[in-house]
Amino acid sequence: MEKQPKLLSSQLLLKNRLFEVTLQRATLSWKDTPAAGRRRASGGINGTLKVGSYCVPVSEIIAVRETEVDSRTKDDGRWQKMSQASAGTHPFAFTVSYVDRGSRHRWRCSDVTFHCPDGALCHQWVQTIKEQLLLLTNRPKHLLVYINPFGGKQQGKRIYEQKVAPLFSRASISTDVIVTERANHARDHLRTDADLKKYDGVVCVGGDGMFSEVIHGLISRTQREAGVDENCPEEKLVPCDLRIGIIPAGSTDCICYATVGVNDPITSALHIIVGDSQALDVCSVHHNSTFLRYSVSLLGYGFYGDVLTDSERKRWMGPARYDISGLKTFLTHNYYEGTVSFLPNLSCRYGRWQVIRSKFLAINAASMSCACPRSPKGLSPAAHLADGTADLILVRKCSRLDFLRHLLRHTSKDDQFDLAFVEVHRVRRFRFTPKHCESDSELDLKESGKKLFSHICRDHPACGCATVNSNWNCDGEILQHAAIEVRYVTNPWAGAQISWLL
Ligand SMILES: Nc1ncnc2c1ncn2[C@@H]1O[C@H](COP(=O)(O)OP(=O)(O)OP(=O)(O)O)[C@@H](O)[C@H]1O
Ligand SMILES: CCCCCCCCCCCCC/C=C/[C@@H](O)[C@H](CO)NC(C)=O
C-alpha cells in the first residue's frame, strides 16, 4: 500500500506535556513523547490525561481555531493553569473541536488545545486542518431550520438555541430559522415558498409529526415540479435531493431514535454537522385513487390508531398522553374486522398477493424498527432501513392477558412475534379493507365531528363503543380513511428516494 506523506508533524504542548502531533491519512493524532513521561500529568482530554496516544479522524473534526494564550487556558470547559515555563516557551495555541463518541450512541463535542512555540507554526496547523475540512464535501454549509415550539414538552426553541445553534455556529454553518406558528406551517412553506436552492438541507426541531411535515412539503414540491401525479399509486416518484435532519424535541421521537440509536439533540446536531446520512423507506398511502399521505415509520390500525385518536384530545398533557391513552385503549380491548392483502417481499419480481380476513387487535406496518425510548428494540426489531419493504405485523383477536404479554415483550428481550395470535410478513405493498366499508358522505360526517356509526357496535356489547372502524396512525397523524392501499416507493436496488442527515 502506498504510504501517504505526513501533512504535518510537530512536538506541541498539551496540558503542560509534550506530544508528537501528526496530521496524516485524514487523521489527527497525538502521542506522548519520551520526554513527556518525565513530566507530571496535570489534567487532560477527559479529566486526567493518560499516557498514550489519541486520534481523531478529520471527518469528525467540527472546527479548528487559533486560541488566545493566557497563562490560563480553558480546556473541556475547565480552566487549566499553564506553568509559567510552558507559557513562555509555547505562547501560541490552537483548539480543535471534535466528536467524542460516548456510550450508547451518544456523541459530544470535545475540545483539545495544543500550544506551539511560534505563531507561524500555529497558523500553519490551523490552515492545514481547515484545508482538510474543506475537502469534506458532504458537510452542510447553509441549513433551513423549522422549530415546532409546541412539540413534546414544548422545549423545541430552548433546545435549539442552547444546545444546537452554538454547535452549528462553531462549525460555521449558517441558518435561516423559522419558528412555526401553526400546524402545517413548515409543510406549506416548503411546498410553495421556500427558496430551496439556497440550502444544503432542512432541519426540523420537533417530533415525528414535524419530520412528517417536512417530508410532505419536500416530496410534494419535487413531484409537482417534475409533473408527477401523486394521486396515481403506480407513478414512480422523483427523488428529492435535499437532506433532512431531525433535532429530537417531540414525544416519541421514533424516527430519530430508530436511525441514530438515541434521541439526543447534541448527538443529532453533530451527525448533521459531519454530514452523516441515512436513506429511509418512504411509502405512499392511497384511498381509491386519492393520495392521502406518505409514511416512513409506523402505519398502525387498531391499537396504535386508537391510542393516537384518544391521545390527540390530551395534547396538553405532553408525552404522558400516550401512557394514559395506551392504558385506556388496552382496557377497551377493541378489535376490528377486515381483509388484509399483501405482496410478500419475495425474490420473484411478480409475487402473488396473499389475503387474510380476520378480526384484528392491531395491524402494524413498520418501515423501520420503530424503536423509541419506550421500546428500545422497537415494534419490529429486524425491520431494515431503506430496503423497500415494511414488516406487516398482524395481531389477531386474543384475550386481554395475551395481548398484554405481546405488548410487554416490546419492552423486554422476549420475542413479541413468538405468540400464536401474532404473525409478521415482510411486504412491498399491502391493502386493508374494513368489513364495514366507509362511504364519502359518512366520512364527511366524521370529519365534521359527528359519529361515523351511531349504533352501538354489535361486536363489542360490553365496551359499548360506538365505532366499528379504527383509524390509521400514520407516523403519528390520523388518517381519515380505514380502507387504504400502501406502496413502498423506494427502489432498494437503485438507492432510497429520500436521503437525509441524521
Ligand atoms: N406552531 C405550531 N402550533 C401548533 N401545532 C404545530 C405547530 N408546529 C407544528 N405543529 C404540529 O404539531 C404536531 C406535533 O408535533 P411534533 O411531532 O413536533 O411533536 P409530538 O407530537 O409531541 O411528538 P411525536 O410526533 O414524536 O410523538 C405536528 O403534527 C405538527 O404539525
Ligand atoms: C400496557 C403496557 C404497554 C407497553 C407497550 C410498549 C410498546 C411501545 C411501543 C411504541 C411504538 C411507537 C411507534 C411509533 C409511533 C409514532 O409514529 C407515533 C408518533 O410519534 N407515536 C405514537 C405513540 O403513536
Ligand SMILES: [Ca+2]
Ligand atoms: Ca424497511
